[in-house]
Amino acid sequence: MSASRQLRDTLTDQLTEDGTLAEPEWRDAARAVARELFTGSYFRRVPGSVPTGYRPVQKNEPGWLEGVYTDETLITQLDGRVRPDDTAEATVTGNPSSSSTLPSLVLRMWQQLDVEPGHRVLEIGTGTGYSTALGAHRLGDAHLTSVEYDPVVGAAAAAALKAAGFAPRLIIGDGLRGDPEGAPYDRLIATCSVRYLPLPWLYQVKPGGKILVTLSGWSYANALVLLDVTGPGEATGRFLPGYTSFMIARPHDRPPRPALALLPGEERPTRIDPAQLETWTGGWITQLAAPSAEHLGAGAEQILWDVSTGSQARTAPHPQGGWTVVQRGPVRLWDRVESAVEQWQDAGEPHQEKFGITVSPVGQRVWLDTEDGPGWDLPI
Template structure:
C-alpha cells in the first residue's frame, strides 16, 4: 500500500497531545513507532458486526482514526461467524494506559497480550527493548507481531504462552500491563511484580463491559488499588464466556421503567456496585435504529429489554426490579463514582471494595 502516511501520523499525534492523553514523556515513542507498521492488510471495522475493510483508502482512513481495529476474527479460522478475536486498541486508550503505567527509565515491563505488537514496540521505544517482555497466547499472532516489531527496529522478548501465568523466567517486573480483559487478576502477576511495582489491567465483570484497575504490589504478596476509568477489551481467551441457557420469549411480560431512568444504570460507579450485588447478571446498552435501550440477562434464561418508556421481562426473574432495588441501595451509599471503588488481590483471591479496602462489597 503506497501512501504518504506522515501527515496522517502527525495529525494523530497532534490530536492525542491536544486530548491530554499523550504525556510529553511518551511523545517521542509514539512519534518513532507509527501505527500502520503493525496493522495487517486484512482488517475489520467493529460495528454491530465486523465489517471487512476492502479498499486501500478505507484501510488508511481506519488505521489513523482514533478507533480500535479488528485484526483477527474467529481465531484466524476462515469459516467462522466473523467474531472479533484480536484487535489493535484505539490510540487514546493505548496512550492513556501507558501514561497510567507510570514507568521510569530502566524499569522492566511485562505485557500480557501482544496482539499486533504496537504496544510492545511503544514500550521498547520508551524503555529499551531489553526491558520489555510481551506474551501472546496465539502462536500465529505472536509470530506476526515479533516480525512487525523487528522490522520497526525493536527487539523485546516476544514469547508464546498463557498470559494468565505471566512469564516466570523474566520475573521480577517493575510493571505488568494487560491488553486483554480478565475477570480475576491472576496472583501469578502479583508474585512476578517487584514490591512497590504496579499492575494495570482491564477487569471485566458481568454487569459492566470493563474497568481499568491499577494495583500497587506490597512486599507481603498482596496488591491493592483503585479503578481509574472504563476500558473495554477482548477477554483473555481462557475466560471467554460459555453459552447461556435460551430465553423463553413466551414468558414475556410488559411493564414500565418505574422510578429508575434507563440511563441511570450505565455509569461506571453503578456498574461496579451492581456487579457485586447482582452476580451473574449481564448488562449491555446500545441504540439500534436510533432508540436507546439496555439489555439485562442472566445465564439461566431470565432477561429484560428496557427502553425509556417500557420494559419487557422474560424468564423466572424480574431483573429490572432487581436492578432498581440495587440502584436504590447505590443512591443510599451516596452514588459513588468509579474512582471510589478498588480491588485487593491476595493469594486467597480478589476482593472488590468501596472507598476503603476495609469495606468489601458482596
Template sequence: MTDQAQHLRVQLLNALTASGSVRTEPWEAAAGTVPRHDFLRSGFFRRADGSAWEPVLQDDPGWLEACYRDESLVTQIAGTILPPDIRGQILREPTSSSTLPSLVLRMLEDLQVEPGMKVLEIGTGTGYSTAVLCTRLGEGLVTSVEYDEDIASRAGTALGQLGIHPTLIAGDGLLGHADGGPYDRIIATCSVKTVPSAWIEQTWPGGLILATIGGWLSASELARLTVHEDGTASGPLLGGQVSFMLARPQSPPQLGMLPDLGAGTERQAIIGADILDDWMPRFIAQFAAPNAQRLTLDQDGHTEHVLVDIASGSWAAVYEDRGHWIARQGGPAPLWDAIEEEVGRWHAAGKPAAEEMTVTITPQGQTLAW
C-alpha cells in the same frame, strides 16, 4: 518510511500531545519513533452496513491515512479471519484489534514506569504498544504474552522488521509468564473479568498492575492496582470508560437452553432494569452478579430484561408494567436483589464517579468500594 507516513505520524502525535493522552517527553519520544502502519500491513476491517465488516488492504486508497487516525482498527474476525481472507463483507464478531493510539499512550503514561523497570504486557496484539514499550525501556526489559499464536507470530515479524526483539510468548496471558518475573509493572491490553492471582504473584510488592476490569454486562473501567506484601492488590479506578475485548479464556459460556422464566418469585422492583442501559450502574452490577449474562425477550406484549447465571442456575427477569418495574427471580441466589443492593448503595452515596472508586483483590475475591 515515506514522507507521507512521517507527516501523518507527526500530525497524530501532535494531536495526542495536545489532548493530554501523551503527557511526558519520554513517551512522546518513544511514540515518535514507532510507525503504526508497519503493524497494519495485513490490513484491517472497517464498518460497512449495519453490523457487517469489510476489509481495507494495504493497496486500498485511504489505508495509510486510516493507520494514523486515532481509532481502533479491527484486525481479526471470528478468531481466525484476516482482512486478506475476505472479499466483500462479513457479519461475524471482531476478536482482535489495534487499539486507538490515544488509549495506548494514555495507559503507558498511567503505568508510571521508570527506566530500568521490567514490564509484562498481556496482549501483544499487532505489536505496536510492545514496540513503544521497547523503545522507551529497551527490549530486554519487556515481555509480552499473546493468546493467539498466529497473532503473536505476525507481531513478532513486524517487530523484527523494525529491529525490535522483546521476549514474546504465545500462551494464556491470564497465567502471566513466571519465568520472566517478578515484574515491576504489568499492563493488560485486554479486559479481564477478574484480575488473575498469577499477575499479583508475579509482581514485586509495591509494583503496579494496570488492567481494564470488565465483565459479561459489557461495562469496564481502567484500574491501577498496587501489589502489597500480603499478596493482595488494591488501587483506584482511573475513569474514562475504557473498553477492551475480554480475555478469551474469560469469555462468557453459551447460554444454551434458558431456565423456566415463568417460574420463580415475583415482587415490585426497587430499581428498574433501565439502569443497565447506563455504563456506571452496569459496571457496578457486574460486581454484584459477576457471572450473569444479559438478554432481552418479548413476552406477552412487554420486554423482559433477563439476567442468567448458568453456572449457579440463578436468573432474574425484570419488566415494566403500568409504570412499575417488576422483578421475577429464581435459582439459589436472587440476582436482582444483589444488584439492587449494590446499585442502591452507590445511589445512597451520591453516585460517585469512577475516579472516586477503588478495587481490592484478595484470595477471597474482588470488591469495589467508594
C-alpha cells in the same frame, strides 16, 4: 516527508494538544513507531448494520493509511480465526477477537503505568505488537516481555516488531499465568480484560510494583484499575477516571449458552429504573452484583441470564407506572442487582474512580469509597 510520517506527526500533535500525551518520552515513541507496520489490513464496522458487519480494508487501498492514523481501534481478527486478508466478501460478520487498540488509549495507559528507565515490564496481550513497540522504544528491548495467547496473532506481531526494528522478549502462551521464568517484574500492563486478578501476576510483580489492568466480566462491563503490589499475592488499588474497555481474555470469557428461553417466574415491582443498567457505572455495578450473569435488553426491558445456574431476571414497564421484574432459579439476580444499585445511588452515583479493590490470596473485593464501604467479591 513520507505520507506515513506526516500522518503520524499529525496524530501525535493532536494527542499532545488534547492532553493525552503529557510526557515527552511517549511523544517521541508515538512519532517513531509506524502503526501501519502492525495493522496491515483491518476491518471497519459498517454503520447501522444488524448484526454488526465488518468491511475488510486491504493494505494500500485508497484511504487505508489515513484509517491507520485515525484515533480508532482497528479490528484485525474475528471469531479467533478470520483476518481481513482471509475473506473475499465485501462484508462479514463475527465477534472481534483481536485488534489494534486506539493509540490515545494505548499511550495513556503506558503513562498511567508510571514506568521509569530500568524498569522491567511484563505486557499481557501482544496483539498486533503496536503497544509492544511503543513500550520497547521507551524502555529498550531487554526490559520488555510480552505474552500473546493466540499463536497466529503472536507470529504476525513478531514479524511486525522485527520489521520495525524492535526485539523484545516474546512468549506464546496463556498470559493469565504470567511469566514465572522472567519474574520478578517492576510493572505489569494488560491489553485484555480479566474477571479477576490472576494470582500468578501478584507473585511475579515485586512488592512496590504496579499492575494496570481492566476488570470485566460476562456482562462485558469494564473498569480500569491501577494496583500497588504490597506483598506476595497481595495488592490494593483504585479505579481510574475515563472509559476504558478491552476484549476479555479468552480463558476468562463466558461459556456458550443454549438459546435464550424466557421462562415464567415470580413477579414483583422493582425499586430501581432498569435503564440504570445501561449506564457505564450502572452496568459495572450490575456485573459486580451478578458476576456470572449475561446482560441483555434495552431501556425498561432488561434481561439477566446466569450462565452457570440458569437463573433469570427480566424487567418490563408496568401499565400504571414503574416497572416489574420476573425472577426464577436459585440465584435471585435482580435482588442482588437492586441492592447494589441502591447502595451506589445512596453514594451519589459516582463514577468508577470512587471505587477501589483489595486483593489477597484468599479473596478479591471491590469496594465503594473506602475499604469499609459497600463491597462485592470477585469470582475467583
